[in-house]
Structure formats: structure tokens, C-alpha cells
Amino acid sequence: MIRFAHLLDSLLLTPARNAKLRLMEEYFRSVPDPDRGWALAALTGALSFPAVKPAQIRALAESRVDAELFRWSYDFVGDLAETVALIWPAREDTATNFPPPPSLSEIVTGLRAATRAEAVEAVARWFDFLDATGRWALLKLITGGLRVGVSARLAKTAVASLGPVEPDAIEEIWHGLEPPYTELFQWLEGKGDRPHPGEKAVFVPLMLANPIEPGEMEALDPAQYLAEWKWDGIRVQLAARGGERRVFSRMGDDISGAFPEIAAALADGTVLDGELLVVRGGEVAPFNDLQQRLNRKTVTAKMLAQYPAFVRLYDALFIGGDDLRPLPLRDRRARLEAWYAGASHTLFDLSPLIPFASWAELEQLRADARSKGIEGLMLKRRDAPYVSGRPKGPWFKWKRDALTFDAVLMYAQRGHGKRSSFYSDYTFGAWRDGELVPVGKAYSGFTDEELVKLDRWVRNHTVERFGPVRSVEPGLVLEIAFDSVHESARHKSGLAMRFPRVHRIRWDKPAREADTVEALTKLKT
Amino acid sequence: MAAPHPETWLKPTPAGLHCIPGDFYIDPVRPVDRAVVTHGHADHARPGNKAVLATSETLAIMRARLGERAGGSLQPLRLGEAVTINGVSLRLVPAGHVLGSAQAVMEWRGSRAVVSGDYKRRPDPTCPPFEPVACDVFVTEATFGLPVFRHPPDGDEIAKLVHAAALFPERAVVVGAYALGKAQRVLALLRRQGYDAPVPLHGALLAMVELYRSLGVDLGPIEPATGAKREALKGRIVLAPPGATSDLWARRLPEPMVAMASGWMRVKQRAKARGVELPLVISDHADWDELVQTLKDVGAPEVWVTHGNEEALVRQATLMGIRARALSLIGFDEEEG
Numbered sequence: 119m120i121r122f123a124h125l126l127d128s129l130l131l132t133p134a135r136n137a138k139l140r141l142m143e144e145y146f147r148s149v150p151d152p153d154r155g156w157a158l159a160a161l162t163g164a165l166s167f168p169a170v171k172p173a174q175i176r177a178l179a180e181s182r183v184d185a186e187l188f189r190w191s192y193d194f195v196g197d198l199a200e201t202v203a204l205i206w207p208a209r210e211d212t213a214t215n216f217p218p219p220p221s222l223s224e225i226v227t228g229l230r231a232a233t234r235a236e237a238v239e240a241v242a243r244w245f246d247f248l249d250a251t252g253r254w255a256l257l258k259l260i261t262g263g264l265r266v267g268v269s270a271r272l273a274k275t276a277v278a279s280l281g282p283v284e285p286d287a288i289e290e291i292w293h294g295l296e297p298p299y300t301e302l303f304q305w306l307e308g309k310g311d312r313p314h315p316g317e318k319a320v321f322v323p324l325m326l327a328n329p330i331e332p333g334e335m336e337a338l339d340p341a342q343y344l345a346e347w348k349w350d351g352i353r354v355q356l357a358a359r360g361g362e363r364r365v366f367s368r369m370g371d372d373i374s375g376a377f378p379e380i381a382a383a384l385a386d387g388t389v390l391d392g393e394l395l396v397v398r399g400g401e402v403a404p405f406n407d408l409q410q411r412l413n414r415k416t417v418t419a420k421m422l423a424q425y426p427a428f429v430r431l432y433d434a435l436f437i438g439g440d441d442l443r444p445l446p447l448r449d450r451r452a453r454l455e456a457w458y459a460g461a462s463h464t465l466f467d468l469s470p471l472i473p474f475a476s477w478a479e480l481e482q483l484r485a486d487a488r489s490k491g492i493e494g495l496m497l498k499r500r501d502a503p504y505v506s507g508r509p510k511g512p513w514f515k516w517k518r519d520a521l522t523f524d525a526v527l528m529y530a531q532r533g534h535g536k537r538s539s540f541y542s543d544y545t546f547g548a549w550r551d552g553e554l555v556p557v558g559k560a561y562s563g564f565t566d567e568e569l570v571k572l573d574r575w576v577r578n579h580t581v582e583r584f585g586p587v588r589s590v591e592p593g594l595v596l597e598i599a600f601d602s603v604h605e606s607a608r609h610k611s612g613l614a615m616r617f618p619r620v621h622r623i624r625w626d627k628p629a630r631e632a633d634t635v636e637a638l639t640k641l642k643t
Numbered sequence: 644m645a646a647p648h649p650e651t652w653l654k655p656t657p658a659g660l661h662c663i664p665g666d667f668y669i670d671p672v673r674p675v676d677r678a679v680v681t682h683g684h685a686d687h688a689r690p691g692n693k694a695v696l697a698t699s700e701t702l703a704i705m706r707a708r709l710g711e712r713a714g715g716s717l718q719p720l721r722l723g724e725a726v727t728i729n730g731v732s733l734r735l736v737p738a739g740h741v742l743g744s745a746q747a748v749m750e751w752r753g754s755r756a757v758v759s760g761d762y763k764r765r766p767d768p769t770c771p772p773f774e775p776v777a778c779d780v781f782v783t784e785a786t787f788g789l790p791v792f793r794h795p796p797d798g799d800e801i802a803k804l805v806h807a808a809a810l811f812p813e814r815a816v817v818v819g820a821y822a823l824g825k826a827q828r829v830l831a832l833l834r835r836q837g838y839d840a841p842v843p844l845h846g847a848l849l850a851m852v853e854l855y856r857s858l859g860v861d862l863g864p865i866e867p868a869t870g871a872k873r874e875a876l877k878g879r880i881v882l883a884p885p886g887a888t889s890d891l892w893a894r895r896l897p898e899p900m901v902a903m904a905s906g907w908m909r910v911k912q913r914a915k916a917r918g919v920e921l922p923l924v925i926s927d928h929a930d931w932d933e934l935v936q937t938l939k940d941v942g943a944p945e946v947w948v949t950h951g952n953e954e955a956l957v958r959q960a961t962l963m964g965i966r967a968r969a970l971s972l973i974g975f976d977e978e979e980g
């Protein structure tokens with residue numbers, strides 16, 4: 119566990135991709151099986167344990183430390199796992215013959231076999247034999263999401279260098295492998311055969327688009343591109359292979375539990391790419407409706423009826439077991455249309471292609487499209503294969519222009535992950551009758567340096583604290599960019615914004631010159 | 644007659660902590676007629692006081708930092724010796740924080756208060772160790788006044804630093820360290836571990852290192868980093884003030900690995916946010932265990948807590964059955980850690 123904890127610690131603090139690769143490669147080379155395999159599973163997100171809840175971890179800490187001291191510490195550190203790891207008091211008797219710290223395998227196998235209650239007990243026992251970094255790493259393991267700036271892909275790339283083989287060679291067999299991946303390491307080190315790729319409904323990383331600005335189109339030939347609307351839902355991959363059916367989110371999270379009717383509707387051998395929406399009577403419902411279904415492990419029959427899910431398809435990766443990814447888009451589209459015409463569908467339709475002759479014509483269409491459910495346009499090269507990741511050139515997203523307005527910072531809350539010791543989540547307001555009314559929240563749009571300044575500003579201008587939230591003096595203007603603003607009965611202002619983010623920090627602007635709720639209302643769609 | 648409670652003769656004011664019968668201030672934040680200064684850090688030793696009393700090392704540091712503005716008249720007081728000011732007996736006792744640092748021990752009509760300034764309890768090769776003095780009121784700092792702050796043995800941290808420099812022979816390890824105290828301590832600790840290569844220093848650290856050496860603290864060979872060849876800095880440990888490790892200056896170094904010597908480095912997310920690749924938990928302030936131990940050692944029935952995380956230390960003192968309150972003194976900087 120000590121080696122693994124040090125690896126996570128170094129990865130967290132090492133910014134450069136190549137240096138991260140070197141750290142991981144060095145680890146995989148020098149740590150024996152099965153520890154290194156469990157580490158790979160942890161880094162690729164392939165481990166799952168009985169979910170130990172934050173409240174249980176907090177309770178554990180409070181069994182050893184005064185609750186008020188814990189609260190002050192948590193308030194300072196910001197991150198629960200780190201607070202608990204640091205605050206855990208050393209055993210009084212550590213000087214005399216205590217056992218060596220547990221190995222990663224011991225911890226992983228112990229946790230996999232444990233119930234939730236047993237897991238918490240085991241954690242308390244291991245804590246006494248680990249140092250602060252070890253405890254921190256253990257908490258990262260059991261709470262899921264290591265957040266050390268390593269993607270599954272990067273971890274696989276590091277493992278591939280043991281061969282060396284191309285990272286894609288690992289991807290090809292990956293879904294047939296199980297942790298702790300002994301046969302993978304055997305193969306890479308020349309001691310065994312290549313493992314056989316299995317057939318399973320695994321996530322294929324999505325093909326993503328780059329943003330494009332109006333001027334940049336002139337260099338492109340409109341005849342080579344297909345245009346589609348950019349739908350305001352969430353991107354999903356529907357996968358039915360090897361008898362399994364799954365709905366994956368954009369990041370590859372399995373969200374089948376929240377959308378069982380969608381998962382059930384596919385025939386085996388099919389992997390499709392599309393936009394998940396709530397559609398009622400042929401109309402796309404607001405994004406809020408979709409959110410009612412998201413982040414649920416299961417859904418009730420009532421929810422299924424109330425928020426009917428629907429997928430608007432735009433691409434096909436596999437149909438009838440054939441891998442279509444190497445084909446150009448126009449051929450994939452033809453296969454998709456043929457597949458669609460071959461049966462009747464109630465939960466799917468096809469994202470229509472928008473005919474256009476020139477960029478100017480398309481620009482006009484985009485400007486007119488302030489209707490429901492549309493965020494802008496997608497441009498896709500007709501001859502491009504389906505490539506995971508964000509290749510430069512084949513796909514572009516052309517969003518509707520953002521709107522902006524000047525708001526006043528009202529509350530700040532501590533962030534998560536690498537921002538957990540900073541006040542990084544901002545609630546801002548607009549003026550109404552000489553009073554500030556909260557109109558939205560923003561978490562992004564500023565640089566790390568700006569974050570340090572914002573955090574300092576918040577700490578120096580705090581009026582009141584409530585747990586992780588501080589209210590501040592009305593003294594800082596944030597220029598907020600957002601995609602659209604809608605009516606909402608749930609907010610005091612009567613308005614809800616889509617995708618608000620900090621566009622600029624107006625250190626220079628007096629708060630009383632910020633915008634009013636009335637001005638914001640005029641921007642409503 | 645019972646001895647007067649220190650709160651009747653030692654009061655927080657906007658100018659700083661005021662000893663009323665002696666009519667002097669300890670570490671005043673505004674210019675006053677008579678100041679007692681615990682140590683040379685900028686938030687404790689400020690310019691413009693008429694008369695300043697401190698250890699001769701602290702006065703030398705103030706003269707180097709502030710020149711003419713160090714004070715109208717400078718009166719040195721040897722550690723352990725007492726002077727009487729308007730009937731108040733004042734003694735300076737080692738605080739173990741940086742060279743010259745002292746606690747102000749005041750006694751008036753049989754009542755004793757100790758203002759400890761900044762302090763730490765672990766050994767430091769560059770200054771004499773903290774001495775606990777029994778008293779009626781103990782005024783303590785609380786920079787690391789949270790139970791999450793436990794500084795590991797400094798030898799382990801220095802070993803990490805030496806190891807990193809050896810592991811990356813193509814890079815320079817640039818250690819962010821405050822100019823007064825931390826830089827010299829890191830140098831002295833490196834020497835203790837047998838690291839005897841000359842250490843290149845950022846220009847802003849040179850003067851204070853020279854001053855330490857002139858006051859008899861051995862820090863081994865040093866050289867200016869500015870002007871050194873890039874090639875010659877590969878695999879070296881370089882010291883710079885914390886702000887310089889991430890700015891233009893550091894770009895002259897070969898693939899600099901940013902290290903930082905500070906108690907704040909105990910919190911990974913802080914290190915991460917500051918772009919520190921190699922956090923070194925080395926502090927000149929007491930950690931939580933040292934603060935708690937000190938409350939036990941001085942045995943004061945009452946403590947006043949200032950600068951830092953006062954609330955938690957007040958809570959801890961209360962749990963220990965000690966009367967405690969936070970002193971709202973302004974103007975002290977928690978950054979230097």
C-alpha cells in the first residue's frame with residue numbers, strides 16, 4: 119500500500135503528462151503481481167467496493183477526535199478524505215512490535231469481500247498502521263474517483279510501455295480482462311500469450327468535436343461536411359453486445375439503471391451514438407426534466423411515465439456485429455438509416471441532416487434556431503472514420519453565441535477535488551429594488567491564478583459562515599457568460615440559466631453598477 | 644494584596660499588545676514610542692518605532708532589513724537577562740523560531756505574563772531552543788493550530804529533497820524558502836545530512852544568509868544562482884524565495900522541479916494549488932502536538948491565542964481545563980509558515 123500511496127501522491131503533484139507516464143511505468147515495472155494489477159484497476163476505475171459513505175468516514179474520524187476540532191479542520195482543509203487522513207491520531211503503542219502496513223492486495227481483496235459495515239471496521243484497523251499519505255490513498259480507493267489527473271487511457275498507455283505495444287493494442291483486449299490482470303502483464307513481459315479479446319458491452323470512448331468560430335469556416339469546403347443540430351440533452355452511447363445491454367454517459371459511466379427502457383430496446387451487436395432527451399408528445403422537454411432521471415440507480419414506473427426518455431441517434435459504431443468505425447461517416451449514416459428503416463421504433467429517431475449550400479446559409483439557420491432543445495450546430499466531415507477522442511478537423515461544434523451580464527458575488531462554497539481547499543463555487547446575484555437576488559451559480563471560466571485571488575477575496579470579505587459556505591460583502595462583480603436563460607418557478611429571481619460560467623472578473627467595477635434582474639429577464643428565450 | 648490579573652495590565656489595542664504600567668508594546672503594528680520586538684519577521688518587526696528593545700541578533704536583522712527605519716534607538720537585551728521598565732520586569736527567553744527570536748516574559752506586582760511571539764519546539768541548528776516559562780497568562784501563536792498539522796521529522800523531509808536531486812540529474816530542484824529563518828535552516832539541515840555541495844541561492848536570499856554567517860551560524864558553501872550556467876545547475880538543489888519558484892526567474896533553471904519548505908505543505912491540495920511538485924513539510928512554527936505540549940509545559944491557568952487558527956486551539960485548551968480566549972490582534976501574516 120505504501121508504494122501505491124506514494125504513486126498517487128506523486129501523480130497528484132506532477133503536472134506533466136510524460137512525467138506521470140514515467141512514474142506509472144516505473145511503478146508497474148518494479149511492483150510485483152498482484153499489487154500492480156490492483157493498482158491498474160484502481161487507476162482505470164475498474165474496482166468497485168461496497169460504497170463507504172462520507173458520513174461514515176466522518177463518524178470514524180469523530181470516534182477518535184473531538185467533533186468541534188474536526189469541524190474546524192475540515193473547514194480549513196476542505197476535502198473530507200484529506201482531513202480524515204491528516205487528523206487520524208497516531209497509535210500510542212506503535213513503538214512495540216506492530217505488524218507491517220497492509221499491502222494493496224490485502225486491502226483490495228479485503229474490501230471486495232466485505233459488507234459496508236465490515237469495510238468501515240477494516241478501514242479503521244488499517245488506518246492505525248498507515249501514515250497520512252497511506253490513509254489518504256486508502257480513502258481515495260474506497261470513496262471512488264482517485265482524482266490524481268490520470269485517465270484510464272493514460273494508465274493503459276503506461277502499461278503498454280512495458281511491452282512495448284501500442285496503447286490501442288491494450289484497448290482491443292481490455293474488455294476481456296479482469297483485475298488483477300496477471301495475464302496482461304505476463305503477455306507484456308513476454309512470458310505469456312496475448313489474452314483473448316472477449317465480447318462484451320463495453321464503452322468505446324466517444325468521438326468529440328472541437329469548437330469553431332464563424333471566421334474559421336471560410337477555409338473549409340461546405341460540400342465535404344454534414345450539418346446537424348446540436349441537441350440540448352446528454353450524449354450517450356447505447357451498447358448491446360455479448361448479451362449485455364448498457365447505456366453509457368459521455369464519460370463512460372454506466373447509466374443503464376436510470377434509463378432501463380432505453381437499454382432494453384437494442385438488439386445484440388449494436389453500438390450507437392446519440393443524444394438522450396426527454397420528449398413528450400413529440401416536443402423536447404427542458405433540460406430540467408432530463409435531470410430528474412439522471413443520477414438515479416433505479417427509476418419508478420411513475421418516473422418512466424412522467425419523464426419519457428428518448429434517444430436521437432446520429433452515429434453507429436456497430437450494427438449486426440460489424441465494426442463500422444473505420445467507415446467514412448456517409449457510409450455509417452447509410453447503415454444507420456437502413457437499420458432504422460428496418461423496424462419500428464418508439465424510443466429512437468434519427469437526428470435530421472440539415473441541407474445547406476454555403477456557410478452563410480448555415481449561419482442564418484443557426485441564428486434563427488433559438489428554439490427549444492437546440493444548442494447550436496454540429497459539422498461533421500463526410501469522409502471521416504469514427505475516431506475516439508477529440509481529433510482535430512473532422513468534427514466541429516458551432517454553438518450559439520453566449521450571452522453575458524454583470525453579476526455580484528454573493529456566496530462562495532468550497533470546491534471539490536483539487537479545488538477543495540478553495541472557495542471555488544460562486545453564487546451570484548443581480549439587483550432588484552436595491553437588493554441582490556441570487557440568479558445563478560458558476561464553477562468555471564477562471565484560471566488557477568484567478569482562483570487563488572478569488573479565494574483570498576472571499577476569505578477577506580466574509581460576512582458570515584455556514585458550514586462550507588461563506589456569504590460575502592456585495593463588492594465583487596463577475597461578468598457571467600451563459601447560453602440561455604429561462605423562466606423558473608423554483609428560483610427566487612424567477613429565472614434559471616443554462617451553462618453560466620465566469621467570463622471575466624471585474625475587479626474594477628463597483629458592485630452597484632452591476633446588472634438588474636429586469637435586464638436579465640429581457641434576455642429570456 | 645493579591646497579584647493583579649494580567650488582563651488588567653496587558654491589553655490588546657489597535658497598535659498591538661500594550662503593557663500599560665511599562666508603557667511599551669510587544670510587536671506593535673503601528674509606530675509607537677517604545678517597542679519590544681520578539682523576532683525579525685516583517686509582521687513582528689515593523690519600521691518607525693522611537694525606541695526598540697530586542698535581542699542583538701533581532702536588532703541586526705532589523706537593521707539589515709529596514710536600515711534607518713529600524714528605530715530611533717535600538718537597545719539590545721541578552722537572552723535570560725532582565726531589565727525593569729517603569730516597575731515592570733522584562734526578560735527575553737529563547738523561542739526557537741528563527742535566529743534572535745525570543746519570548747517576552749513580563750512580571751508586574753507578582754503577576755507574570757509570557758508573550759511567546761512565534762515559536763517551535765523541535766531542535767533547529769540555527770537558533771537556541773524554546774524554553775517554557777511558568778506563568779499566569781501565556782500568549783501563544785496558532786499558525787498551525789489545527790490537529791491536521793503534524794510536521795514530520797525534518798530529517799525525513801531533507802532526505803526526500805536530497806533523493807529527488809539525485810533521481811533527476813537533468814533537473815534542478817528549486818526550493819521555495821523564506822529569506823529569514825527557513826532558508827538558513829534548510830541549508831543547515833542539508834549540511835547535517837552530509838550534503839556538502841555548494842548551494843546556489845536566489846539573490847533575495849544572499850543578504851540574510853550572509854548575516855547569519857556573520858553572526859556565527861555555519862551554513863556551508865553557497866553561491867549566487869544568478870549568472871550560473873544552466874548546465875551547471877543540473878542535479879543541484881537551489882534555494883529561492885517562495886514567490887520566485889514559479890515566476891520568470893525559475894525559467895533559467897534546467898527543467899525546474901518546484902519544492903517548497905513550509906508547514907502548509909502538509910495539505911496536499913494546497914501544494915497542488917501552488918504548483919509544488921515536491922512538498923517539504925518543514926516549518927519554523929509549532930505544529931499541533933507542539934502547541935498542545937507547550938500549553939502543558941508552561942502550565943498557565945489561562946492562555947490567549949493569536950494569529951492563525953485560534954478557534955481550534957481555544958477549544959483544545961478548554962478541553963484541557965485551561966481558560967482560553969482568542970486575542971483579536973490584526974496585522975499578522977500566516978503566509979510565512
Ligand SMILES: [Zn+2]
Pocket residue numbers: 682684687740761979
Ligand atoms: Zn515569525
Ligand SMILES: [Zn+2]
Pocket residue numbers: 684686687761950975976
Ligand atoms: Zn508571525
